Amino acid sequence: MKLESSTVLVTGGASGIGYALAERFLGAGSRVIVCGRREEKLRGAQAAHPKLAIRVCDLARESERISLFQWAVREFPHLNVLVNNAGIQRSFRLDAPEEWPGTAEEIAINFEAPVHLAMLFVPHLKRQSDPAIVNVTSGLSFSPLARVPVYSATKAAMHSFTLSLRRQLGEAIEVVELVPPAVDTDLGGPGLHTFGVPVSDFVGSAMEGIARGEREIAYGFSQKASRASREELDGIFRQMNS
Numbered sequence: 001m002k003l004e005s006s007t008v009l010v011t012g013g014a015s016g017i018g019y020a021l022a023e024r025f026l027g028a029g030s031r032v033i034v035c036g037r038r039e040e041k042l043r044g045a046q047a048a049h050p051k052l053a054i055r056v057c058d059l060a061r062e063s064e065r066i067s068l069f070q071w072a073v074r075e076f077p078h079l080n081v082l083v084n085n086a087g088i089q090r091s092f093r094l095d096a097p098e099e100w101p102g103t104a105e106e107i108a109i110n111f112e113a114p115v116h117l118a119m120l121f122v123p124h125l126k127r128q129s130d131p132a133i134v135n136v137t138s139g140l141s142f143s144p145l146a147r148v149p150v151y152s153a154t155k156a157a158m159h160s161f162t163l164s165l166r167r168q169l170g171e172a173i174e175v176v177e178l179v180p181p182a183v184d185t186d187l188g189g190p191g192l193h194t195f196g197v198p199v200s201d202f203v204g205s206a207m208e209g210i211a212r213g214e215r216e217i218a219y220g221f222s223q224k225a226s227r228a229s230r231e232e233l234d235g236i237f238r239q240m241n242s
Contacts (some may be wrong), residue, residue: 001132001174001210004029007079009072011059011117012086014041017136017183020203021083026051028207033076035059035068036086059086059113060105069120080128082121084114084158085136089151103150110154115161125173132174134210135162139181139222143236166215178206179218179226 008025012018013034022032026049033053036042042054053076057068072079087110092098118133125131141159144152159177166175182196202219209217218226225236 001081001134001176001213002030002130003207003211006030006081006130006132007033007076008081008083009033009035009076009079010083010085011035011057011113013083014038014045014054017178017180017199017203018083018085019045020199021085021206022052023049024203024207025081030081031076033072033079059117060108062116065113065116066120069117069124073121073124078128080125080131081134082117082125082132083134083136084117085134086113087136087151087154089148091147092149093147094149106150107154110151111157111161114158118161118165122169122173130174131172132176133165134176134178135165136178136180137162139179139218139220139225141179142222142225142228143233143240146241175215176210177216179216179222180206181219181221181223 003025006025008022008030010018010022010032013022014036018034022034022045025032031051031053033055034042034045035055035057037056037058039056042056046052046054055068055071058064088106090102090106114135121133125133135158137158138152138155140148140152141155144156162175162177169175180202183199183202184196197220205219206217216226225233228236
């Protein structure tokens with residue numbers, strides 16, 4: 001993947017990991033488009049980086065994913081990198097009353113949307129130079145945090161999907177998985193991830209891994225979890241959820 005001369009679409013790119021990735025791609029010399037649900041966040045990102053292109057889009061809705069794809073390839077015909085980063089994290093108990101729409105939205109944004117976008121963009125990407133799909137998963141793909149059960153499950157599903165996608169596409173499209181640990185962002189709500197690693201540390205390491213051509217890039221806890229044996233994962237799970 002060429003960091004300096006690509007046209008990159010980053011979902012959920014107005015804040016957190018997505019915004020940091022967008023900044024790094026811009027700084028390397030690529031053209032970058034970010035999408036998200038909050039127009040004010042997108043406008044703020046564009047004010048900080050005037051070259052950034054923005055698009056308001058609710059990825060939980062199939063029709064808006066299709067509209068995003070159609071708009072992106074029309075306005076940016078040389079788009080060659082898709083970064084599936086958007087995600088939400090909800091903490092709730094499975095044995096307590098829970099309205100289904102919130103759970104359905106979490107599944108749609110975290111799993112349904114990146115799968116659908118990959119399927120939409122693959123034919124277009126195959127016609128581009130140096131095409132790539134980057135999926136942002138989580139260390140929780142390997143050892144779930146029980147208080148965020150759906151988030152953990154969707155990230156495990158995305159890890160599995162990424163392996164299959166890479167296998168099917170072969171060398172036609174580079175498929176990269178970024179596996180962050182807990183990162184200090186507003187994922188799950190403001191202030192909930194202040195214990196995590198700085199965004200710049202993870203994204204800096206991720207971009208270095210991309211430049212080296214690595215296909216699975218983990219950091220800190222997620223690196224340990226992604227390489228652990230089943231016995232080690234059982235121990236990590238008990239420790240995390242004690």
